[in-house]
Amino acid sequence: MTNHWIDIKNADVVLIMGSNAAEHHPISFKWVLKAKDAGATVIHIDPKFSRTSARSDMHVPLRSGTDIPLLGGMVRHILEKGEFNREYVAQYTNASFIVGDGYDFKNGLFSGYDPAAKKYDQKKWGFALDEKGVPKRDPTLKHPRCVFQLLKKHYSRYTPEKVSSITGVSKQDLLKVYEIYGATGAPGKAGTMMYALGWTQHTVGVQNIRLAAIVQLLLGNMGAAGGGINALRGEPNVQGSTDHCILWNTLPGYLPVPTSDKATVEEYIKANTPETHDPKSVNWWSNKPKYMVSLLKAWMGEAATSENDYGFGWLPKADPGVDYSAIFLLDRMYKGRIKGGFILGHNPAQSMPNSNKVRKALEKLDWLAVAEIHNSETTDFWRRPGVDPKKIQTEVFLLPSCQRGEKDGSITNSGRWLMWHNKGIEPMGQSRSMGWMAVEIFKRVRALYAKESGAFPEQILKMDWPEVYDADGVARKINGSYTRDITVKGKQYKKGEQVESFLYLRDDGSTASLNWLYAGSYGPAGNLAKRRGLAQTSMQARIGLFPNFSWAWPVNRRILYNRASVDPNGKPFNSAKPVIAWENGKWVGDIPDGPAPPMALPGGKYPFIMQTQGMGQIFGPGRVDGPLPEHYEPAETPVKSHPFSAQLNNPCLKAAISDMDVLAKPGDPRFPFVLTTYGVTEQWCGGVDTRNTPLLLEAEPQLYVEMSPQLARLRGIGNGDPVVVESARGRVEAIAMVTVRITPFKVLGKSVHLVGMPFCFGWTTPGAGDATNRLTATVCDPNVSIPEYKACLVNVRKAEKVSELFV
Amino acid sequence: MDISRRGFMKLTGAGAACLGLAELGFDLAPVRAVAADLKIEGAKEVVSICHFCSCGCNIIMSIKDGRMVAAGGDPDFPVSEGALCAKGAAFQSMHYSDRRLQKPLHRAPGSDRWEEKEWDFVLDRIARKVKDTRDKDFMVKNGKGQQVNRVESIFELGASQLDNEECALTHQMLMGLGVVHMDHQARV
Numbered sequence: 002m003t004n005h006w007i008d009i010k011n012a013d014v015v016l017i018m019g020s021n022a023a024e025h026h027p028i029s030f031k032w033v034l035k036a037k038d039a040g041a042t043v044i045h046i047d048p049k050f051s052r053t054s055a056r057s058d059m060h061v062p063l064r065s066g067t068d069i070p071l072l073g074g075m076v077r078h079i080l081e082k083g084e085f086n087r088e089y090v091a092q093y094t095n096a097s098f099i100v101g102d103g104y105d106f107k108n109g110l111f112s113g114y115d116p117a118a119k120k121y122d123q124k125k126w127g128f129a130l131d132e133k134g135v136p137k138r139d140p141t142l143k144h145p146r147c148v149f150q151l152l153k154k155h156y157s158r159y160t161p162e163k164v165s166s167i168t169g170v171s172k173q174d175l176l177k178v179y180e181i182y183g184a185t186g187a188p189g190k191a192g193t194m195m196y197a198l199g200w201t202q203h204t205v206g207v208q209n210i211r212l213a214a215i216v217q218l219l220l221g222n223m224g225a226a227g228g229g230i231n232a233l234r235g236e237p238n239v240q241g242s243t244d245h246c247i248l249w250n251t252l253p254g255y256l257p258v259p260t261s262d263k264a265t266v267e268e269y270i271k272a273n274t275p276e277t278h279d280p281k282s283v284n285w286w287s288n289k290p291k292y293m294v295s296l297l298k299a300w301m302g303e304a305a306t307s308e309n310d311y312g313f314g315w316l317p318k319a320d321p322g323v324d325y326s327a328i329f330l331l332d333r334m335y336k337g338r339i340k341g342g343f344i345l346g347h348n349p350a351q352s353m354p355n356s357n358k359v360r361k362a363l364e365k366l367d368w369l370a371v372a373e374i375h376n377s378e379t380t381d382f383w384r385r386p387g388v389d390p391k392k393i394q395t396e397v398f399l400l401p402s403c404q405r406g407e408k409d410g411s412i413t414n415s416g417r418w419l420m421w422h423n424k425g426i427e428p429m430g431q432s433r434s435m436g437w438m439a440v441e442i443f444k445r446v447r448a449l450y451a452k453e454s455g456a457f458p459e460q461i462l463k464m465d466w467p468e469v470y471d472a473d474g475v476a477r478k479i480n481g482s483y484t485r486d487i488t489v490k491g492k493q494y495k496k497g498e499q500v501e502s503f504l505y506l507r508d509d510g511s512t513a514s515l516n517w518l519y520a521g522s523y524g525p526a527g528n529l530a531k532r533r534g535l536a537q538t539s540m541q542a543r544i545g546l547f548p549n550f551s552w553a554w555p556v557n558r559r560i561l562y563n564r565a566s567v568d569p570n571g572k573p574f575n576s577a578k579p580v581i582a583w584e585n586g587k588w589v590g591d592i593p594d595g596p597a598p599p600m601a602l603p604g605g606k607y608p609f610i611m612q613t614q615g616m617g618q619i620f621g622p623g624r625v626d627g628p629l630p631e632h633y634e635p636a637e638t639p640v641k642s643h644p645f646s647a648q649l650n651n652p653c654l655k656a657a658i659s660d661m662d663v664l665a666k667p668g669d670p671r672f673p674f675v676l677t678t679y680g681v682t683e684q685w686c687g688g689v690d691t692r693n694t695p696l697l698l699e700a701e702p703q704l705y706v707e708m709s710p711q712l713a714r715l716r717g718i719g720n721g722d723p724v725v726v727e728s729a730r731g732r733v734e735a736i737a738m739v740t741v742r743i744t745p746f747k748v749l750g751k752s753v754h755l756v757g758m759p760f761c762f763g764w765t766t767p768g769a770g771d772a773t774n775r776l777t778a779t780v781c782d783p784n785v786s787i788p789e790y791k792a793c794l795v796n797v798r799k800a801e802k803v804s805e806l807f808v
Numbered sequence: 809m810d811i812s813r814r815g816f817m818k819l820t821g822a823g824a825a826c827l828g829l830a831e832l833g834f835d836l837a838p839v840r841a842v843a844a845d846l847k848i849e850g851a852k853e854v855v856s857i858c859h860f861c862s863c864g865c866n867i868i869m870s871i872k873d874g875r876m877v878a879a880g881g882d883p884d885f886p887v888s889e890g891a892l893c894a895k896g897a898a899f900q901s902m903h904y905s906d907r908r909l910q911k912p913l914h915r916a917p918g919s920d921r922w923e924e925k926e927w928d929f930v931l932d933r934i935a936r937k938v939k940d941t942r943d944k945d946f947m948v949k950n951g952k953g954q955q956v957n958r959v960e961s962i963f964e965l966g967a968s969q970l971d972n973e974e975c976a977l978t979h980q981m982l983m984g985l986g987v988v989h990m991d992h993q994a995r996v
Contacts, residue, residue, distance in 0.1 A: 006863060006887045007886060007887060025861060026861050026862075026863055027863075027893035027894075028863040028865055028887060028888045028891060028892075028893060028896075029863055031888070031889070031891065202996070233861075233862070234861075234862040235861060235862065235968075235993070236860075236861070236862065236967075236968035236969065236993050237857075237858070237859040237860055237861070237862065237864070237968065237969060238862075238968050238969065238970060238971060238972065238975070239862055239968035239993060239994050240862055241968075241971070241972040241975060242967065242968040242970055242972075242975045242992055242993070242994055243968075243994040244972070245972060245975035245976050245979055246979060247964070247966070247967075247970075247975055247978055247979055247982075247990060247991070247992045247994075248990070248991055248992065248994060248995065249988055249989065249990050249991055252979075253976065253979055261950050261952070261954040261955070261956045262954065264954070264955060300980055300983065300984075314955065314957075315957065316957065316983055317956065317957050317958035317959075317983065317986040317987065317988050318954070318955065318956045318957060318958065319958075319988050320950055320956070325988050325989050325990070325991070326991050326995055327965060327991040327992075327995050327996065330963050330965070330989045330991060333960075333989070334963065338960065338961065339960075339961055339962070339963050339989065340941050340945070340961040340962070341937055341938070341941050341961070341962055341963075342962050342963035342964055342965070342987075342989070343963070343964045343965070343966075344964075344965045344966055345964070345965070345966035345967045345969070345970065345978065346966045346967030346968075346969035346970065347965045347966030347967045347969075347992065347993060349965055352993075352996070353996065367937070367941070368934075368937045368941075370930075370934045370937075372966075373909060374908055374909060375905075375907055375908060375909060376909065383915060384920060390918065390919065390920040391918050391920065392918075393917075393918065394917040394918055395915075395917065396914075396915065396916060396917050396937070397914070397915040398912070398913070398914055398915075398930045398933070398934055399909065399912065399913035399914075399915070399922065400912055400930065401908070401909035401910055401911060401912060401913075402909070404859070404902060404903045404908075405856055405857065405858075405859040405899075406854075406856045406867075406869050406876060406879070406899070406903050407903070408971070410971030410972065410973050410974065411971055411972045411973065412857055412864060412971060412972065413864075413972060414862050414863060414864030414887075415862035415863065415864070416887075418864065418887075419972070420857055420864055420866070421855075422855065422856040422857040422971075423854050423855055423856060424854070425854035425856060425869040425871045425876055426869075426871060426874060426875060426876050426903070427874065429903070429904075429908055429910055430908070430909075430910025430911060431910055431911050431912065431927065432908065432909065432910055433927075434971075434974065435967070435969075435970055435974050435978070436970075436971065436973055436974040436977055438931075439974065439977045439978050439981050440977065441927075441931050442931055442934055442935060442938070442981070443981040443984060443985075445931055445932060445934075445935035446935045446938050446939060446985070448935075449935055449936070449939045450939065453939075455939060455942070455943045456942055456943045456946035456948075456959075457946055457948060457957055457986065460957060460983075460984055460985070460986055461984050461985065464980060464981075464983075464984040466980075466984075467977075470977075472971065472973045472974075475973035475976055475977060476972070476973055478976070479972065479973070479976055515976045515980075516976065519972070533855075533884060535884065535886065545886070547886045550885075550886055682893065682894055682895070683894045683895065685860050685861075685895055686993075690859075690902065691895060691898075693905060693907040693908075694898050694901060694902050694905055695901075695905075696898060696901060697894065697895065697898055700894060785995070786995065787995060787996060788996060790996070
């Protein structure tokens with residue numbers, strides 16, 4: 002979230018799209034309802050009517066996978082009606098930048114497309130630069146090649162008629178949504194966007210978010226109280242685990258992973274540190290060298306020296322262009338190229354798409370170590386229905402994990418609040434924390450290498466590794482400390498002293514930090530994650546900032562991009578709900594995005610400090626599938642064409658290719674219905690923890706498929722009938738829930754039916770049903786490789802008899 | 809008398825402190841009778857956090873004689889203001905579920921059952937498996953002759969269930985092993 006949970010109450014319009022907040026983030030809805038009580042309009046755009054819809058002012062059903070047409074139409078509306086915040090757009094975004102001659106868009110494709118490689122040459126989309134290397138600008142926004150005019154041209158094609166014809170949303174509903182949300186472009190008004198996996202789990206997932214951000218920038222909603230782009234993140238510490246980057250492509254703190262074409266830390270830094278020639282741009286990532294060297298020092302301690310490149314050479318390097326992410330990792334496992342590994346608190350045999358393939362893939366392993374609280378479809382894959390355990394040669398270790406209340410540690414919530422939790426009781430039985438397991442396993446591997454040597458032992462033995470797991474000690478190390486006595490900014494620091502914030506991290510080996518983003522959380526003042534203060538200034542209290550409760554990254558900033566909430570002189574656009582203000586030569590309110598004075602004053606800086614050019618990126622040349630979002634149908638689509646171009650699917654979409662990765666054809670008569678998947682309130686994600694909690698299982702006991710009465714009639718299905726749902730990849734049994742919560746969509750003049758299924762049930766809970774993800778496909782967004790769980794094609798029929806369900 | 813919501817709950821929740829309620833003009837006789845039977849009487853309050861969605865609702869565990877006798881929403885947590893959803897409300901029962909794993913288990917190749925093992929057995933054997941696999945498949949250089957120092961045949965998946973401190977160590981360990989096939993739920 003750019004903002005945080007409580008801030009939702011400050012919105013004038015709450016747009017919930019791609020999320021069912023009331024059911025999946027129930028506590029978040031407290032703040033939606035507070036906004037509504039204060040007069041806000043709440044809009045829910047989602048294929049299915051849910052409890053979120055029931056409490057919203059309007060529910061707008063749209064066909065899954067058509068968010069870009071709906072939002073593209075909104076951009077068109079905003080520009081046509083002139084509802085955008087002109088000062089904000091001209092001064093704080095790249096709308097005024099002139100795009101170079103290489104950029105073009107024709108027939109659904111941007112310039113630079115290579116059909117054989119399914120890739121773009123992104124250099125074609127660069128900005129026109131002046132002699133200093135700064136992008137040329139036209140602050141009047143009239144230049145035909147400026148971003149603003151290109152944006153206008155691009156979305157002029159997204160007329161309400163076309164948008165309605167492909168989304169299935171009536172023109173009347175579209176215009177109503179556009180008018181209500183567009184009104185937040187007025188000075189002093191704010192609209193928030195709350196989204197979740199309904200936006201991300203598509204082959205255009207990243208561009209869905211991009212387009213939402215474009216709308217928010219046009220309306221001046223980024224940085225404002227009650228504004229922002231707010232991801233309702235799913236798992237308990239998914240924000241923290243993302244920040245610490247247990248992801249193949251990033252190191253902690255979102256530093257790029259080292260690649261084989263950069264042999265030294267200098268080459269790595271040169272290739273990955275952005276440069277700007279505009280003195281008014283902060284370009285925060287120019288600090289990357291400090292963060293990288295401090296990370297290497299934290300990992301390798303005394304062994305990392307300036308002479309040995311701080312141990313950079315010991316790190317593993319990825320090959321450029323190779324995708325090591327989950328989908329492709331599992332594909333290589335299926336093809337026998339992975340021999341063993343760890344699964345920690347994860348249930349891929351249930352929750353990854355095309356789970357029949359994942360289950361087969363696990364059989365190919367020599368060994369597997371799983372840390373879990375309960376048995377799951379992954380831990381017990383070797384005894385699943387229909388397989389003979391004797392034929393599966395995988396050696397499996399199941400490590401019992403303890404529960405949250407049995408250990409100390411911190412998590413980071415969706416609003417970036419770092420919060421400490423305390424151990425209350427001893428772990429049950431012999432269960433242990435996963436931190437303990439990591440320390441013990443790596444200690445034992447290190448002992449083997451110390452004794453026997455082996456392949457490249459330096460990589461293992463040079464790591465600075467604790468003897469025992471101590472959450473407090475690791476938290477201190479995440480924050481970072483000085484590695485030697487040193488004088489910084491006129492002040493003396495002793496070796497071992499905690500650094501005050503990332504402003505003190507250095508690239509000469511004198512500081513060590515496991516994650517620069519968290520520097521400041523555990524400085525000389527102690528562990529700020531433990532803070533429980535409720536004190537606020539009256540200005541902070543007006544928007545519910547709570548700066549003394551826990552700590553938020555970065556540097557306790559509660560609303561990101563808050564410099565964009567004030568005009569170039571530092572005066573809040575919204576005087577009733579100011580986030581920051583420049584008063585008597587200093588900033589008050591939230592921690593501003595950098596200490597520099599307002600933009601118009603001497604020494605002033607642009608507001609978007611993480612962007613190289615300091616501007617909100619309406620035009621985004623960094624995305625691999627285009628600088629502006631464009632509609633493409635899901636990989637499996639019920640239509641054979643769409644009204645925006647002849648390019649049916651994302652031209653860059655990624656897919657695993659194997660005998661088990663079969664896709665239905667566009668408009669495939671064998672699989673005429675759209676399937677979308679979701680969770681339920683009482684179960685959680687893959688469901689292992691909640692299915693093993695009797696009172697929650699009792700509340701949501703069994704897999705069902707929601708369908709409209711029209712579809713039920715079409716297939717002769719009654720409410721409560723056991724049915725079979727089939728895709729090109731698998732077959733799932735479920736109980737039919739015939740409900741008016743789902744209605745057929747009118748798409749290109751024809752009726753398109755959509756069905757919805759929870760994905761939380763699995764065979765280890767007898768009679769509850771088995772993985773819905775046996776139906777979904779391994780097709781991914783090309784930017785981040787997130788799979789398209791939210792839209793695939795299925796058929797539904799009445800079951801003669803069932804074996805997966807108690808009926 | 810200025811009483812915060814949290815202060816009020818403390819007053820009404822703890823037997824001895826209920827005497828203070830006289831100042832509020834309550835009839836204390838029934839309150840005393842209930843308080844005498846409260847399971848949280850004399851318990852220590854320890855703050856934890858719900859382990860489901862990323863609202864991160866703070867939870868107060870009431871601990872007595874080493875046992876969590878109750879768990880409820882934390883009224884001081886400004887996001888939830890003391891509320892919990894159905895899953896958060898199951899916090900205590902999840903800790904004491906008899907379906908939890910309590911001993912390390914081992915499944916031998918081709919076996920149709922789990923066997924209970926000691927921690928030392930599984931940790932040593934995992935370490936041996938890691939070393940044998942890594943030693944066999946470690947790549948110092950790629951096809952282009954560039955230094956890569958990685959092992960592609962060992963993978964890691966998970967987890968956004970981990971605490972930040974556990975994430976940091978897991979990442980460090982994987983770098984130390986040369987693992988590039990690493991990913992978790994944030995991807996999906």
